[in-house]
Amino acid sequence: MSLDLLKDKGTPIEKQKFTWRDIVQKPISKLNDDAFTRIRIILMNGIEHEANRFSHFFARVNKEMQLPLAKIRRIEQHQQTMINWLLGADHSPLETTIGYEQVAIEVTAAVAQKEPDSYLAQNYRYGLLEDFDHMYRYSALMDRLEGKDANNILQNYTDVITGRPTIIEHRDPEDDLRNHYDRKNAAFITKLHALTIMSGEQQTHNYYMNIGPLFSDPIARQLYAEIAHIEEQHVTQYESIIDPHETLMEKWLMHEATEIYNYYSCVAYETDPRIKAIWERFLDYELGQFQVVKELFKKVENRDPEEVISAKLPDPIEYKSQRDFIRDVLKEEVGFRSVGKDFVKTPEEESRISREYRDQLNSQGSPSESVATGYIYKPGTELNNLDLVVKH
Amino acid sequence: MDTQKATEFGMNRTGTKYNLDEAIKTAEGAKKLTSPPKGDGLTVFCDKRMEYIRESDAVGTVPTPTSLKGMLSSLMEKMKKGDHSFIDKLGERIAFERTGTRLYEALIAKYEGSADKANFPDLSVIKKFHHEELSHFRLCCEAMEEIGGDPTAVTPSADVAGVAAAGWVQALGDPRINFKQSLEVILQAELVDNDCWDVLIGMAEDLGLNTLVDKFEVAKIEEDIHLSTIRAWVKEMNLAPGTSIKSSEINRPSQVIN
Ligand SMILES: [Fe+2]
Numbered sequence: 001m002s003l004d005l006l007k008d009k010g011t012p013i014e015k016q017k018f019t020w021r022d023i024v025q026k027p028i029s030k031l032n033d034d035a036f037t038r039i040r041i042i043l044m045n046g047i048e049h050e051a052n053r054f055s056h057f058f059a060r061v062n063k064e065m066q067l068p069l070a071k072i073r074r075i076e077q078h079q080q081t082m083i084n085w086l087l088g089a090d091h092s093p094l095e096t097t098i099g100y101e102q103v104a105i106e107v108t109a110a111v112a113q114k115e116p117d118s119y120l121a122q123n124y125r126y127g128l129l130e131d132f133d134h135m136y137r138y139s140a141l142m143d144r145l146e147g148k149d150a151n152n153i154l155q156n157y158t159d160v161i162t163g164r165p166t167i168i169e170h171r172d173p174e175d176d177l178r179n180h181y182d183r184k185n186a187a188f189i190t191k192l193h194a195l196t197i198m199s200g201e202q203q204t205h206n207y208y209m210n211i212g213p214l215f216s217d218p219i220a221r222q223l224y225a226e227i228a229h230i231e232e233q234h235v236t237q238y239e240s241i242i243d244p245h246e247t248l249m250e251k252w253l254m255h256e257a258t259e260i261y262n263y264y265s266c267v268a269y270e271t272d273p274r275i276k277a278i279w280e281r282f283l284d285y286e287l288g289q290f291q292v293v294k295e296l297f298k299k300v301e302n303r304d305p306e307e308v309i310s311a312k313l314p315d316p317i318e319y320k321s322q323r324d325f326i327r328d329v330l331k332e333e334v335g336f337r338s339v340g341k342d343f344v345k346t347p348e349e350e351s352r353i354s355r356e357y358r359d360q361l362n363s364q365g366s367p368s369e370s371v372a373t374g375y376i377y378k379p380g381t382e383l384n385n386l387d388l389v390v391k392h
Numbered sequence: 393m394d395t396q397k398a399t400e401f402g403m404n405r406t407g408t409k410y411n412l413d414e415a416i417k418t419a420e421g422a423k424k425l426t427s428p429p430k431g432d433g434l435t436v437f438c439d440k441r442m443e444y445i446r447e448s449d450a451v452g453t454v455p456t457p458t459s460l461k462g463m464l465s466s467l468m469e470k471m472k473k474g475d476h477s478f479i480d481k482l483g484e485r486i487a488f489e490r491t492g493t494r495l496y497e498a499l500i501a502k503y504e505g506s507a508d509k510a511n512f513p514d515l516s517v518i519k520k521f522h523h524e525e526l527s528h529f530r531l532c533c534e535a536m537e538e539i540g541g542d543p544t545a546v547t548p549s550a551d552v553a554g555v556a557a558a559g560w561v562q563a564l565g566d567p568r569i570n571f572k573q574s575l576e577v578i579l580q581a582e583l584v585d586n587d588c589w590d591v592l593i594g595m596a597e598d599l600g601l602n603t604l605v606d607k608f609e610v611a612k613i614e615e616d617i618h619l620s621t622i623r624a625w626v627k628e629m630n631l632a633p634g635t636s637i638k639s640s641e642i643n644r645p646s647q648v649i650n
């Protein structure tokens with residue numbers, strides 16, 4: 001399947017219609033569907049969520065664009081709802097959380113390996129090891145609170161091991177900001193990656209902020225408070241790599257392109273035929289939306305859309321287990337710290353300002369340490385004493 | 393393994409045996425590469441929980457009766473001493489029976505929506521139970537009125553019962569959870585329902601609320617029938633061949649062995 005962003009018309013936006021019956025479909029099976037199907041659903045919810053949030057921001061600062069933004073935003077709303085509602089209600093909020101961190105780990109790892117800008121690739125690897133540690137902390141919580149095995153969600157694709165410990169991920173905002181790509185010279189894939197990962201982190205932040213208070217146990221409430229804080233840092237970090245000099249029209253065009261690229265990637269890897277049909281339908285919808293925005297862009301900015309995007313899409317995001325890559329990064333870079341916009345290789349080189357910031361925050365105890373005290377992941381939970389994973 | 397995964401759709405993927413090679417990597421990696429915070433997890437969990445338990449407020453308080461007219465002196469005396477437990481528990485029954493009514497409505501939809509009703513119990517009996525839950529709710533409301541309480545208020549025990557029942561509501565509402573599975577959830581509710589009536593009747597007896605006790609006893613007899621009936625149905629449906637799990641819900645043997 002090869003697409004041409006400038007030529008493929010997709011579905012005209014007037015024909016992008018929904019009914020409630022259509023929006024609320026059968027959910028996926030937590031037990032039977034491939035974990036990567038859930039990963040794609042979660043990520044696409046995040047992509048649509050960002051499309052929606054960005055569009056609202058744009059509308060607040062630009063009177064002329066309010067109507068076209070509102071028209072397309074309404075479709076994004078329907079798309080996001082249909083996708084997010086695909087998650088079955090038998091997922092506890094904690095199980096869905098495991099899914100969210102699996103997205104952060106597997107998708108960021110895939111992106112890190114394909115990112116041509118070495119500084120940004122380093123940035124992805126850096127963030128990756130933090131979400132990797134979240135997986136370990138949440139798995140401990142799930143085991144000890146609900147008596148459930150995180151691997152029932154992860155389906156053997158993703159490790160549950162300590163990463164850069166969450167307790168030391170807290171740092172001063174000065175050490176969270178990064179250099180941004182240059183909108184004039186950055187590769188198309190670089191821009192697509194940045195917006196994709198930022199969107200994923202933003203929805204994770206948003207999700208934890210919403211579900212944290214649903215938990216009754218104080219340990220869970222504390223852990224969500226702590227990790228939501230890191231996700232806020234991650235959004236800060238990943239949004240700072242996007243060139244802030246892009247015009248809002250340019251950003252809108254990039255948002256539609258990112259949606260196209262992500263649906264295109266989902267179509268390439270989806271194994272559930274019913275879900276694949278949704279990705280295909282929405283890929284066509286996004287192409288239709290892109291055409292509208294492209295024309296607006298030409299009219300308003302009086303320049304060629306190809307200054308911002310390329311007609312040809314890069315290779316799709318790879319949806320497969322990145323275990324080996326992640327273990328390598330873990331081995332080499334777990335001790336890395338960020339100082340200002342740069343990365344240093346040892347904890348000793350970290351800034352005083354971040355150490356002080358974190359010491360104060362952790363001064364009445366650390367939820368992420370408490371929850372995982374003595375915790376080593378084991379198939380069937382830590383209560384299981386059978387050795388279940390040996391070759392017979 | 394990946395090719396099999398891509399082509400085989402509709403099998404359970406949750407266990408380690410679904411993909412043993414990868415599961416071994418996960419298990420061994422965790423053992424070798426984890427550096428957990430030092431200490432005993434159980435103790436830390438308990439300590440952290442205690443920290444909050446000690447400084448916690450209650451979920452709320454029992455709403456005090458606005459009118460003491462017609463209230464029995466025994467009840468009045470208890471309340472003067474600050475004991476509002478009867479109102480609290482009566483409030484719980486109101487909430488529980490109301491939710492119970494709704495659970496039966498969801499169960500009836502599961503029944504009606506099932507394509508194959510072979511081995512299903514008698515729908516009219518389910519409808520009768522539904523009606524009885526509703527009448528128990530109304531009976532409890534009247535009782536609350538009689539003793540001067542507020543049947544519309546949420547008492548602390550009602551709140552706790554609502555939190556505990558949330559899973560039943562979630563399960564009954566899920567269209568994927570079939571009639572038999574739903575019936576098993578109802579059995580859980582009826583077990584609790586039954587015991588709670590016992591406690592409430594005991595409390596009413598202690599207070600000498602004799603007319604209420606008589607009415608509650610009638611409800612309790614009905615609840616006994618609910619429990620024994622649902623219990624028997626659950627047993628029958630699990631033992632009757634072919635009703636518990638459809639063959640389409642089982643992994644094919646080759647997949648299990650792999
Ligand atoms: Fe969209």
Ligand SMILES: [Fe+2]
Pocket residue numbers: 101104130131132134204227231
């Ligand atoms: Fe995370």
Ligand SMILES: [Fe+2]
Pocket residue numbers: 104131201204230231234
């Ligand atoms: Fe994150």
Ligand SMILES: [Fe+2]
Pocket residue numbers: 051076255256259286289
């Ligand atoms: Fe869009």
Ligand SMILES: [Fe+2]
Pocket residue numbers: 488489492525528585615
């Ligand atoms: Fe009842």
Ligand SMILES: [Fe+2]
Pocket residue numbers: 492525582585615618619
């Ligand atoms: Fe009952």
